[in-house]
Amino acid sequence: MPGLLVKFGDYPLHHGGVGAIRSLGRLGIPMYAITEDRHTPAAVSRYLTRAFPWPTTGVEDPAYLVEGLLRIGRRIGRPTVLIPTDEEAAVLIAEHQRELREADFGGFLFPPVAPALPRRLASKQGLHELCVEHGLTSPASVCPQSQEDVEKFAATARFPVVAKNREAFQRRQQPAVNGTTRINTPAGLLELARDWGERPGVILQEYLPREQAEDWVVHAYFDTDSAPLALFTGVKVRSWPPHAGMTAMAYVVDNPELADLAARFIKEIGFTGVIDLDLRFDRRDGQYKLLDFNPRMGAQFRLFESESGIDVVRAMHLHLTGRPVPEGEQRAGHRYVVENIDLPAYLAYRRSGYVTPHAPSRASGTELAWLAADDMLPVFIMLARFVRPGAKHLFQLWRTNRRGGTTTK
Template sequence: MTNSSGGVPCTPDREVPGLIVKFGDYPLHHGGVGAIRSLGRIGVPMYAITEDRHTPAAVSRYLTGAFPWRTTGAEDPGYLIDGLLRIGRRIGRPTVLIPTDEEAAVLIAEHQRELSETDFGGFLFPRVDAALPRRLASKEGLHELCVEHGLSSPASACPQSQDDIEKFAATAAFPVVAKNREAFQRREQPAVAGTTRIDSAHGLRELARDWGERPGVILQEYLPREQAEDWVVHAYFDENSAPLALFTGVKVRSWPPHAGMTARAYVVDNPELADLAARFIKEIGFTGIIDLDLRFDRRDGQYKLLDFNPRMGAQFRLFESETGIDVVRAMHLHLTGREVPEGDQRAGHRYVVENIDLPALIAYRRSGYLTPHAPARASGTEFAWLAADDMKPFFTMLARFIRPGAIHLYQLWRTSRRGSTGK
């Protein structure tokens, strides 16, 4: 097991803290814990917005201070901005913002002036086109950008009415996949429970009855897992949309199976995919951290972009360079005027999310699915929760997860099975 800080030859600015910004009720978030450890291990003071004082993030030895604040992400932006500014005043000095969900990333992008011009020195964050993160987080907006810039993505339709649904049902090749069109729908009134496979026109009509007159869904071609591979790209881009850190890997298992959060993944060198991602980011002019999910379709040899998260991904600690740089460290160094040292990624390294990998393993073995590019043997393992130098988050996760988590996993499993609609 390796959960080390790596060797960072460039000294970080330890006078500038980091703040984990998250909205919504998901206390078992390993990505936030990973960011706290990543910067905390190299001496950067770390703060976090948490649901309460007993979340895994709140008990990390590397956390300087927790700010309990329950939000949903659907609150008025002014309320959320005021809350962030109050936290900034309590910290009392310029602080790097590290968003862990789309709501936070979009809020920061759309309110850059208010967050930077403050009486405590302002927050630090990548300066990006204010409208771009919201568009990238939207399934419809992302598909439009892919079409504009010639990047492959699943063939998609965005029905605007029940008549559009009927026209689609009459001509589509099934199965298809239904997703919520906008990222924020998952916190409000989602049309579907995550990625939902629909096997027939009849199944689509049945499901669409609950979508109302203006369906908030995007319908996409189904990419059969037997003919596809799931790849991920994590990177940090500077103000010129040039990559200061860029990593590629393959997702072996997720939960729910084939359509959810990464449960196990490996670092795999893929220069073609790295170039593809870098070109797309340059063309759209994005600045900051990205977390991309792509599916390689072996039928036509294309990498198809499924999701663009304009923020740190939960599994970002899979990736670290030989010089000890991950995307969060790269951002902190860059925003504080430090050089980001170059270095190759740790090919063959493995990442495991303990509480969801076991049920994912059982599900994948039943399906017989294999990932051809996964290394036969890992060069090292990074666990999402377990760390020899920071054990409290692991035990806190177990305490909060065991009973309600088991029930939640079962519900996700049942939802994923019901998601195949075609009877």
């Protein structure tokens, strides 16, 4: 049964999509993908059966996006497993399950999650509320409803604080802040808030100092009973921008306590499907604090594979097509590197002197995000598209990251 990579928005250099195409394609599964155009790394992979160029922004009318998916499904012509790579795709699939599942070509296959749950999990406010409801620790947070609320917060809060867009989809429209923004002073907060309007679309959180914290990730696939069929834990060594962005290098590290915490939370909220969690371990109080819940495949999912050859995408495909998922321990000590962002991340971390205590001293193996001996074209297309605009973007992030007032993701 084929797989279809579903993405909405303009981000052609997505290594997670290439990883999913390779993971299933190497097993002989026909792979299809929605791409920005025919010249993206995913579109040129030798393991891709066909690309469907479809430029989108992620803010189109849901009916338009559903009809577009159905049109692609008819061109594939048989039942197909959907693999979302962003929150917009995961939410759309969850909220329009009947139309997508009962299509005339045999329909799409995807986990039968509660329709409203992915949108709530992708929301910073919704996630914080779920953490409070179920007793999972997350950073102390406030969602101001007015400028007056911001002023009251500024007068009493302990700085620095972190500001994030409250809803996941704001980044596609008019984001209040550019990703994760550290604000060092009350005056800095009030100045930034001038552009937020009368109803600020932000969540303000406590700042967890990097010197006292470690960044951990959990990737897993859960069945219809919210039981894990594949569950992996790892630690971030570097991210870009530093300490606030996407994974640049990470290691597989066995963490039974974290695995149990994640599994219990998923069971309590009743989620089914693939997850990508970001947590920060706060050494000051010894607690893991949930920062992000991505209700879909994470870009660095290929860091994790069990000894039986299972990653979360393979687990999902096996389960949705009615086959058992082989058990197996994760490959401890394995390393994942995203080549185009790890070099600037390495230089930034070397400058700061930060070292992740739980990172192994030596890797048992390395998975590169782009370079693969059996699939070389994606890395060349990545370099061609990355060199000029990508380098300019990295410089802008670096410059912003070094400003005194804010730190931007």
